[in-house]
Amino acid sequence: MFSNHGLSDPTAEQAKLLIIAAASETCKKLLPAANAIFYPEAPRWILIVKIHNSYYNCAVKEHSSKMEVQMLKVVNTSVAIDTFAGTTRNQSKDCLKKWLNTVQCLDCVEAMKQLPSNCVDLVVTSPPYDGIRKYNGFQCDLHATGEEILRILKDGGIAVMVIQDQTKNFAKTLTSFRTIIDWCDNIGLRLFETVIYRKHGTEGAWWKYRFRVDHEYMPIFLKGARPQYFNKEPLKILSKHGGKVMTGSGNRRTDGKTTKTVTRKINKKKCRGTVWNYLMAGDKNKLKRKHPAVFPDKIPYDIIQCFCPPDGIVLDPFMGSGSTAVASKILKRNYIGFEISQEYCNLSTERIKETQMSLFD
Ligand SMILES: C[S@@+](CC[C@H](N)C(=O)[O-])C[C@H]1O[C@@H](n2cnc3c(N)ncnc32)[C@H](O)[C@@H]1O
Secondary structure, three states, X not given: OOOEOOEOOOOHHHHHHHHHHHHOHHHHHHOOOOOOOOOOOOOOEEEEEEEOOEEEEEEEEEEOOEEEEEEEEEOOHHHHHHHHOOOOHHHHHHHHHHHOOXXXXXOHHHHHOOOOOOOEEEEEEOOOOOOOOOHHHOOOOHHHHHHHHHHHEEXXXXXXXXXXXXXXXXXXXXXXXXXXXXXXXXXXXXEEEEEEEEEEOOOOOOOOOOOOOOEEEEEEEEOOOOXXXXXXXXXXXXXXXXXXXXXXXXXXXXXXXXXXXXXXXXXXXXXXXXXXXXXXXXXXXXOHHHOOOOOOOHXXXXXXXXXXXXXXXXXXXXXXXXXXXXXXXXXXXXXXXXXXXXXXXXXXXXXXXXXXXXXXX
16 A cells, blocks of 8 residues: 555665655655655645555655655554545544534543544643542553544644652652653654643642652643744743843853853843743632642643644643633633543533633634
C-alpha cells in the first residue's frame, strides 16, 4: 500500500528525496504515487511515508529555494493510516457535532477512539497518576491516552498536562518524566516546553524529612512541526521596572561573547517566563470543592488563550469538576469533555451550566 515509486522499503535518505520531489509544485501529480497526502490549507506540505515498517509524518518547508524536511516518527500506525485514508477537516466537523460542548460519562481512551483524526485544536488536562486519589476507584492508561491524543489533535495542535509525582520511600515515582519521554519517544508528540505550575496560598503537606512541595509540572506537547496558533499577548506579566530607563549588561551569545550594553526604556509588560504562578484559593466554588483534585480555572484559561484559535475546540479527557470546560465557555471556545465517574460528570455539567456567560450564540 505504501510502496513509493517502486521503493517499497526506501532508506531514510531516499525517502527524503522523494518527499522533496513530491513537495515541489510541479510534482503534485506524483503525490498519489508517492503515497503522500497533501493538505492544501496547511502552511507546508504534510506527508506520510513508510520506511522500514515505520510511518513518518513529514513536514516540508521551502526555505529560500531550499527544501527542508522534518520527519517525525509516528508510532501509532493508525494515525498514519487514518491520515493517509484522507480524513479531511470538514468531514471531521460533522462527526464532531454530537460531542461538542458536552461532558460525557465515558472512559476517555474508548471515547477518544470514536472521535475523528485531526479534529481537536487543544487538549488541557490533569490525569490521575500514581493512584494518589481514589476517584471513585477509576484508573487510566496514560500511554493509550497519549496515543489517542496524538491521533485526534490537528497538525500544530497542543496538549498540556498538569502532573506531579508521588513520593514513595523518599523517592519520586518519576511518572511525570516517564510519561513525557513515552509520549515523545514512543508516541510521536514533541515537547514544546515544560512549565512549572507554582502553587500559592496552600500550605502543602508537612513532612519532617522532606521539602514542602509547592509546584506541579505542565509539559506542553506539540503535534507536528510548529504550533498552528500561538498568542502570548494575554499572558504577559508586569515588568518590575516598567517605564524606567535602565542600562543593562548585554546578553551572552552562543560563542561566549556578550552583546553591547544597552540603555533603553523598560516596557510596562513583558513576556511570561516558564514558572507560572496560581493562587489555589482562587475558585471559591461550592461545586468545584466537591472534587478531590482540581486545578485553578485560570490554568486552562491561560492555556486556551495562548494555544486555541477563537473558533477552536478544546478537549479535556479527564474533566473532573469541569474547570477546562468552564474556561472554554468563558473564552467562547467549544469544548469536549470525558469523565469516567458519573458523580463528577454530573458535577461538571452542573458547574458549566451555572457559569454566567452568554456563550455559543
Ligand atoms: C485530576 S482529576 C481532574 C480534575 C480537573 N482538572 C479539575 O480541575 O476539576 C482526574 C479525573 O479523571 C477521572 N478519570 C479517571 N480515570 C479516567 C478515565 N479512564 N477516563 C476518564 N476520566 C477518568 C477521575 O474520575 C478524575 O475526576
